[in-house]
Amino acid sequence: MAFNTKYPSIDDLRTRAQQRMPRFAFEYLDGGCNEDVNLLRNTSELRDVQLRPNYLRAHKGANTKTTLFGIEYDAPFGIAPVGLQGLMWPNSPEILAKAAHHHNIPFILSTVTTSSIERASELTEGKSWFQLYHPTENSLRDDIIKRADAAHCPVLVILCDVPTFGFRPRDIRNGLAMPPKMSIQNILQVLSKPSWALNTLRYGQPNFETLKPYMPKGLDLKQLGKFMDQTFSGRLNAEKIKPIRDMWKGKLVIKGVACHEDAEEAIRLGLDGIIVSNHGGRQLDAGESTIKPLASIAEKYGDQITVMMDSGIRSGPDVARALATGAKFTFMGRSFMYGVGALGNQGGDHTISLLKAELQQVMEQLCCEKVSDFPNHLIK
Template identity: 65%
Template sequence: MQDLLKYAPEYPSVRDLKNRAKRRIPKFAFDYLEGGCNEEVNLLKNESDFHKIELRPQYLKDFNDVNMRTTLFGREYDAPFGISPIGLQGLMWPNAPEILAKAALRHNVPFILSTVSTSSIERIAEITESNFWFQLYHPVENALRDDILDRLTSVNCPVLTLLADVPSFGFRYREIKAGLSMPPRMTLRNIFQAFGRPVWSLETLKTGIPEFATLKKYMDNKMDMSQLGKFMNKTFNGRINSEKIAAIRDKWKGKLVVKGIVSEEDIQKCIALGADGIIVSNHGGRQIDAGESSIRSLQCLAGKYGDQITVMMDGGVRSGPDIARAIASGASFTFMGRPFMYGVAALGNNGGNHTIAMFKSQLKQVMEQLCCEKIDDLKATLVPVGSGAYELGPHN
């Protein structure tokens, strides 16, 4: 297993992967991946608020070795992080969800497939030997909801993630300028951008135009891209409530996670409805610019409710130290989206393996420095507010 901790030394950080990805994919694809909503204030806070969290080592402790293995919903993973769901992954790099799913299986970390990703439930189940999670955009019709749940059950998907934070599409300036709202359109400018990225263009030609593979069976075969927006608006309603969660809880026999929870009122409802976990998230800063960062929301919720429900998080995690900061702040597990897409866009088929190995190596070094043998040991390293650490806000 030691070979899994090795990675390409030319790209030792997320920043390096991001810079290479920007040079390898068209601007419209990079803007779709990179952008947040409105002025992107919350997108920036997601990362900058992590830098205000400090951890304190104890150098004279007895120390043996680092064990990053983490048990989550009855399964032991090799590290306390996984791959977040991202829509239209194949737009940013051909076959991206399959590349990442294969890497997740090899490294024994969770991969979450989005309803609007570019690989199907059945294909990802095959690749991961059914060790994947699925994020559900709630359909308007219960029959479609039930059919998707039946498909997940038939391939033994263990964890369903219900998306809560998309009651409306975010107002994302970059996507509007690039023509990547629904339906996406290839403008003359976008075509010229694609010509400027020949490797991306050739790989896309070989793979084919990306499509919503899971949803393909529900679409009219004659539907063109101009009709896609109408189909999405007609078929899905992102706003969920207690009644919708309860109906899914009754039908779904696996683990149920609600993603996008940031308030005490909502986490209390999730607990009352029998959810197994939540993912604290602001959708990568893509939905509400006036909100708070994911790490700040986590610090508010984990201490009060972590003994009642599994509290995980994503948003702004960019390094091994950030993973350690999130765990020390109360998260049971962390997820990352953009960093893995940077990795695949930068390094192609090796991008998933490289990025996971990079995070494992970074986290291992942090734990060695902090004298933490196990993941749970990180919780004792958090420097309390008022003891020299920067204060994130009134929740702390």
């Protein structure tokens, strides 16, 4: 499928999304934490990676298909889990789930987004992955995992890099910290963005759809914050992961790994994959960019566990850089949300098509015939 040539880059989509979204929603999507140092470092240091082309070698054409956990996907990238998607653009998780299924790439649903496990599974014919925020109560954990299993999710992703919520000054100013609040200023922002407002009226106020069965009815915003604090404990350890491994018979991945010790623990616990990530620069401003630990983790542990990456990837060349550095697969969150914010129902298809075209061009330029060959083009 061809992309809309008015928006031939993720930066173009970001600019258009900013024009169409209320400021509080755009800043929730776009911002990092503290002073945004690691947010910016994620992309800038990834783009320091250079690739070597071969121009005179025989070339049979480039194929972006890749196999991950026994499933062949059409491209080596997927849609990362993003919380509160429907707040940023109404119905966006469903738009993206449909697009991912249409283009045969993975879609990961977050526990705290605005569509349910069951709906995502319906839209993807049982192919969507699910990311679990670890609940405080084992009974709630077990019930959510059983729902993911009943929905035929092939991969369960457990999150380890949110032991506490990131300190995000924009969200605090905009009233999107916990507990959230809607100010007069926010209401005025909504009124200035009629497309966003009309779509919100059409699809309804966004809710934590997966969590609805467990939430008391009629919670106000302050009570919602208290419920979330009491319901989830983000800090993982081996004792919390072991029962999940025992219970989940599908592929189990941990997201947020940023050091060798955590990679080794994931291997010891029998996990199938790790996503090297710093939560898009939204948790620890003083941390490393994702490309730095990826290189050493992939080199040391890549033959023992499937190593993937997200955070900082904004283009087809960025996907190529991550794959050349050692990732077997990549995920993006903001890039796809910019697409939906810019183009609504067409945003998912457009963004995937754009990234596929960019990646195909890089492969042709390098004389790289298959995704697994990218490391051969890395300039070290």
